[in-house]
Amino acid sequence: MLSKRAKYAIKTILFLQDHPELVPASAKLISERETIPYKFLENILRDLKTHQLVKSVRGAEGGYALAKDPSMISIAQVMRAMDGPIALIPCISERFYESCPECTDEETCRIRKLFAEVRSEMVPILERPITTLAKSK
Amino acid sequence: MLSKRAKYAIKTILFLQDHPELVPASAKLISERETIPYKFLENILRDLKTHQLVKSVRGAEGGYALAKDPSMISIAQVMRAMDGPIALIPCISERFYESCPECTDEETCRIRKLFAEVRSEMVPILERPITTLAKSK
DNA sequence: ATAAATCCTATAGAATAGGTATGAATTAAA
DNA sequence: TTTAATTCATACCTATTCTATAGGATTTAT
Ligand code: FES
Ligand code: FES
Numbered sequence A, B: 001m002l003s004k005r006a007k008y009a010i011k012t013i014l015f016l017q018d019h020p021e022l023v024p025a026s027a028k029l030i031s032e033r034e035t036i037p038y039k040f041l042e043n044i045l046r047d048l049k050t051h052q053l054v055k056s057v058r059g060a061e062g063g064y065a066l067a068k069d070p071s072m073i074s075i076a077q078v079m080r081a082m083d084g085p086i087a088l089i090p091c092i093s094e095r096f097y098e099s100c101p102e103c104t105d106e107e108t109c110r111i112r113k114l115f116a117e118v119r120s121e122m123v124p125i126l127e128r129p130i131t132t133l134a135k136s137k
Numbered sequence C: 001a002t003a004a005a006t007c008c009t010a011t012a013g014a015a016t017a018g019g020t021a022t023g024a025a026t027t028a029a030a
Numbered sequence D: 001t002t003t004a005a006t007t008c009a010t011a012c013c014t015a016t017t018c019t020a021t022a023g024g025a026t027t028t029a030t
Helices: A004-018 A027-033 A038-050 A075-083 A110-126 B004-018 B027-033 B038-050 B075-083 B110-126
Strands: A054-057 A063-066 B054-057 B063-066
Touching: A004 A027, A004 A038, A004 A054, A004 A063, A004 A075, A004 B110, A027 A038, A027 A063, A038 A054, A038 A075, A075 A110, A110 B004, A110 B110, B004 B027, B004 B038, B004 B054, B004 B063, B004 B075, B027 B038, B027 B063, B038 B054, B038 B063, B038 B075, B075 B110
Parallel strands: none
Antiparallel strands: A054 A063, B054 B063
């Protein structure tokens, strides 16, 4: 399951997508509108920033905005920044690969085969740009 | 990511599938062959039993075997027994449904829509009977 | 100057993960 | 009938992660 952290992050990114990009959105505003605990959100925003997903403007009237064009941002990116790998087992993760200590042979591992298939179905969906997430009013 | 518990459970189920069903496999045997910590495995086996995935024979020469025909067992069942929902968010889980406290409207939730799609791709793969996991020698 | 922000570090409580300890109950075989 | 192998049950333990909060330093528009 997705962590709350990741879920909050996704909501934040979606909020920023909808927000007019001329004025940055303050953490306070996001916190109120999306009902995310303020201090927790600050934390998440810092993390999103280090992962280059949002950029910030300091000082009064400051806030956050998407760091790049929404067409270049995906939910997968947010998930990886918050929770790490999308794959359900480490041995098939592209970016967070680790070998399975208890499996002797990756090539013939039945578990691995199955979860590789799962991953290859999940990833394309999660990697779609957030612009494809239509806001049905 | 899958918990170790779930991974061990899957390996156990696969081991039992390969094991001749006339003689039950003892926890000790499974533990050694699959390098799963013995006491932890006992724990997992008990859980698998309450979820009706394995059955047991007590006493000396006792052990465990699959509780039903392998064609009726899927990895999804094992995962649910160990880790709970397969869905990445609770509001789209079939068996472990919970509403999302911070989402006001499920119908229009963009996150929900996306993850529903993800889930609907994952589940059929994970629900295939374990007999389809060919053992490539 | 002041207020509104971000930024940074540290901490705390709760839950979960991963595993261990101890021992009782059951049963086949010696 | 004793012994050894095994499941069954409960409780406990330790480390980590998750979720969140606290306190303050820094930046900047007004
Ligand atoms: S090699 Fe990763 S699950 Fe077997
Ligand atoms: S309703 Fe579950 S994520 Fe929005």
